[in-house]
Amino acid sequence: MMWLFRRNRKSLFPNRDRGFTLIEVLVVMIIVGILSAIAAPGWLGFVNNNRLSSSQSRVFSTLKEAQSTAKRSGTSTIFTIGNDPTNGAYVQTSRSQAQYLEQNVQIFSVASITSGSPPVVTEITTVVPTTPTVPLTISFNTQGLPTLVNGDAFTTYGQIRIVLNPKNTSNLKRCTTITTILGAMRSGSDRDCD
Secondary structure (H helix, E strand, C coil), rough: HHHHHHHHHHHHHCCCCCCCCHHHHHHHHHHHHHHHHHHHHHHHHHHHHHHHHHHHHHHHHHHHHHHHHHHHHHEEEEEEEEEEEECCCEECCCCCCCCCCCEEEEEEEEEEEEEECEEEEEEEECCCCCCCCEEEEEECCCCCCCCCCCEEEHHHHHHHEEEEEEEECCCEEEEEEEEECCCCEEEHHHHHHH
């Protein structure tokens, strides 16, 4: 009979040891919230960094494409970069369609750098941030050399630096620089872009 009683007692409370109490659920939710608050800024920085690097690669490769297309085709090719108020920053060549940069990446500045000690950095005022919808154009001749910047001779500018950054974040920067009249280019990040 004792055996029967134990069996019946167990069947009276079948779910007693299953589930969580309200306190346990709240403690777990608080722990998850704290961990999320710690991890979120790092994750956002990681995402912004990847978007910025991808956009920098797109600018660099489109510049190289314009240069090589001009050599290959034997006709001048124009590289264009600008901000579309609806879709964001874009790059294109006179022989390709616009390619938009990653979401929330903007053109921070376009500057001319003339040699000297220290080098003189001058904003090209026809581009961001003063009038963000006006594009910058760079023309490459049949030998792949940059000849014109917004209609002016490339030689008056020295080097041209295009700086990108994520919107609402001024400490992350990526840049692409046309460093010589021969059309040599290099990419840089953060301090290289100042």
